[in-house]
Amino acid sequence: MARAPQAAAEAAARNSYGRLLAYLAARSGDLVAAEDALGDAFAAALAQWPDRGAPDNPDAWLLAVARRRLADQHRARGMAAAAEPHLVLMREEIEAAAAEPAVPDRRLALMFACAGPEVDPSVRAPLMLQAVLGLTAAEIGSAFLVPPGTMGQRLSRSKARLREAGRPFTSPPLEAWPERLGDVLQAIYAAFAKGWRELGEPEGEALATEAVWLGRLLTALMPGEGEAEGLLALMLYAEARRPARRCPAGDYAPLEAQDVARWDQAMLAEAEAVLSRASARPGASGRFQIEAAIQSAHIARRLSGLDTWPDILALYDLLRRLAPSPVVELNRALVLARIEGPEVGLAALRCLNDDRRIADYQPYWAALGRLSAETGQVAQAIEALILACGLSDDPAERRYLEGEIAQAKAAGMQ
Known part of the structure; x- marks a missing residue:
């Protein structure tokens, strides 16, 4: 009986949280207070909807509860008199928006x-x-190769400083967006x-x-922002390959094993067009344009059979100068292995051994395992692949890695 209303609350949290928070923050000028109020609204939904049933318009219900919580917060701080005109205006705007089928998306x-x-x-x-x-x-x-505890502390401190500053948290005018675009x-x-990365997960x-x-x-x-176009092209290249990342039987398929017939050709064509526009913009290419160009070169290699590995390496050399990171070094090492052999790639990969940021980065251990296996270092390969398997949350990817472990063990017994 309670399952459907609880599912409705969970669906609202997945689908509407960002839109609702953006709307509340824009109206109140206080991100932290809006976040607290919306959190209370979702808690109230989980407490009340199982008994009373989910409302016809969950977003409107959540907005109404959050608005009341915001008003309570102002009163608790002793600011009711000063804030009353603002709260009245905010209430009218929120109630007007709640009457619409959807809340304006201001994320x-x-x-x-x-x-x-x-x-x-x-x-x-x-x-x-x-x-x-x-x-x-x-x-x-x-996502940022930072320990969870450290990231949590940074976010908490940032929100505390926002609240202590007491300045309205407002969206900048459109002309101020370029300086914040990065x-x-x-x-x-x-x-x-x-x-x-969450292959096979609906979320x-x-x-x-x-x-x-x-x-x-x-x-x-x-329009005209080459890096924004570069990022869009990069995402479109990757998203076009999503259908082929799993075989029809459900097994994980890396890029080299993907059935290119299952790629979304219309999306690839769109990605190419977007990247071409970005590349035609004046000035040097940025990080996302270069990453999109790397994906374009991979796509061309698989579709045409052309050897684009030297082009990909040149792009990674440019990228490592522009936006150095251990992930760039990892991917560059894999390209080196294709061009100059696994020994050279493995030597480049080992330069990351002491970088703590990749201690729990699953692709690093998978790459280390594969290159170690290719160079005949069976024990190191098995150890790295086991670590990669343990760091993966995807059952299909774990099965794939278990297959690589089995192959490495078989090679060691020969």
Whole structure:
């Protein structure tokens, strides 16, 4: 009996949290208070809907409860008299929006607000992921190769400083967006990457879809921004391959084993067109344009059979100068292995051994295991692949890695 209303509350949390929070924050000018109020509203939904049933318009119900919580917060702080005109206006706007079938989607505006000067630069993109897309500190930490506890502390401190500052948390005008664009792109990319890694999970696919939607909206609102177009192209290249990342039987298929006939050709064509527009913009290419070009080269290699590995290596060399990271070094090492042999790739990969940021990064251990196996270092290969298997949350990917472990063991017995 309680299952359907609880499912309705969980669906509202998945599908509406970011939109509702963005609307409340825009109206109240207080992100932290809006977040607290909306959290209380969802808690009330979980407590009341199982007994009373889910409302016909869950978003309107949640907004009404959150609005009351915001008013209570102002009164508790002794600001009722000063805030009364503002609260009346906010109530009227929220009630008017609640009467509509859907709440206006202001998530992108909230993301640009999170990139304001009052927010520490290191926390801007993580704050967007938590506030707008509802990711946990652990999920955000994984995206930025930062321990969950450290990321949680950074986010908490940032919110505390926002509250202590007492300045309205408002979205900037459109003309101020370009100076904040880099942080917003980073957050959208991190959200997409998380959704991309969660292969076979509906939540992951939904998150990747949301990121692509935000990317499309961003390029429409900011025409002529080559990096925004580069990010959209990058996501489209990857998303076009989603159907082929699982075999018909459900097994995991890496890029080299994917059936290209199952790629979304229309989406690939769109990605090519978007990247071409971005490349034609004046000025040097940015990080996302280069990453999109790498994906384009991989697609061309698989579709045409051309050897694009040297081009891919040149692009990674450019990327490591522009935006160095252990992930770039990892991928570059794999390309080196294709061009100069697994020994050279493994030597490049070992340069990351002491980098704590990748201690729990599953792709690093999978790559180390594969290159070790290719160079005949069976014991190291098995150890690395077992670690990679343990760090994977995807059953299909674990089965694939277990197959590689079995092959390495068989090779060691010969």
